[in-house]
Amino acid sequence: MSRLVSSELLKLRTARTFWGFAAAILGLVLLITVLGLALGDLNSENSVRSQLSTAAGTALLVLVLGVVFGAGEYRHGTIAWTLLVTPDRVRAVTAKALASGIAGLVLGLVVAAVTAGIAVPWLSVEDSLRLSGGELAALFLGGVLLTMLSGALGAGVGLLLRNQVAGVVLLLVVVFIVDPAVSAVAEGYAKYSLSGLVTALSGGPAEDVSGDELLPFGVAALIWAAYTAVIVAAAAAITARRDI
């Protein structure tokens, strides 16, 4: 499996798409960190948490990157090469989801490093750093876990749908239409929605999700991992029966 994951990571590194997304994520983190610190409210723990949980803002981009990566092989026809070298389709799909997760992890580390590098000194100077070292570490590690799981989930969606545009549109519809709509009518749903899980994982305050209670970090991570596992398993099962 390790050589398949290495091959998938090489696919990511040798196409401009990944570097374009990485640049966009870096730019977004810089923007929201600096603007948030310069213009945001830094007078409470919740507001500081909100400024530091930049992984939440980048998770959607990592999800989209995963979809593009997962479905890209079908767009370009390279899936035939992949399956000629790796006829076991379950292994091929799993390797791609793992590689996308690793890419998400690396991007999450960059996001955490950039945010911490700017925000911690800034907040210290303004005497507004209202979190302990342990709380900061948990917040940033949660963000890294979030982007890692986002990469894997996005790849699963892309592999399942085989179409980049359809995958991205579906993702946006779920995040911006379905989740808010269901949260509005079904009490208690918001914390299980993608937005709720993102906030729980990235260490943001509960008020960022419609005022609903957030799930504990570990439970949120398990639920997101379960979503990912179900979608990747479905992609593997369907890919195994598909004509390419």
Next chain:
Amino acid sequence: MLEVNNLTKRFGKTLAVDGLSFRASPGRVLGFLGPNGAGKTTTLRTLLGLTLPTAGSATVEGRPYRELRDPVHVVGAVLEGPQFHPGRSGRNHLRVLAAAAGLPESRVDEVLRLVELEGSANRRVKGYSLGMRQRLSLAGALLGDPRALVLDEPANGLDPQGIRWLRDFVRARAAAGHTVLFSSHVLAEVAQTVDEVVVVSRGRLVARGTVEELTRDAAASIRVRSSDPERLRAALQGKGITADRDAGEWLSVHGSSLEDVGTTALEQSTAVYELFSGQQTLEDVFLELTGETDAGR
């Protein structure tokens, strides 16, 4: 050994392959011929595990492709159609495959040299000509130095030197004991390259044998150019001899002799300008077997 046994593949209501059977053996080049839509690509993709059979089987060394533990050393394939990320270089395309197969990067350079693509290896594939893409496909197929090659229209886009290189290469692989199965619509090329031919039409096997066997067994046609081809054709048909109008003043006469055609022309007071017996080529046989004659189109 590549073997297709009573293979049937259906896409919805479309029957793409219908009970097809053939075998490609080590040390031999098997040509796989048929008109567009005959089921060639579907058959090859099924052999390679990309398409699932509706019935029957397609096996490589006795096993379905999907069950091969180390496929790159068993079969190399060149497929038809787009199969490259346009923004990735040729070398990186091969590095990706080599990494998945556990092959060293030095093997990438070897196959690039083999297909004479090392000078363009670092360019993005979107800048490649069709011929360069075919060479890159072939390089991918050869990465694992496989015992068998499955080539779907490998001559597409190659220039004459490239086609000759491919022919020599394929012959050398077979001479070294490897199995080669390749489809092509360039029949003159096939005739010079293959040991045996399988001809399919509408998903079914219509002929199998060496090129010599197929062209020898087919009736030679007589070509005649005369002052009144229509009158001569009618007279020949009156004697139960089949004659087809060709372009200009030409007729193709089947199942007759030069003497009979000449005598009939004399009886009709028709001047004969040219008269000869034409040896059937593989193309003639192919068109006849697959119903793709001028009259049949």
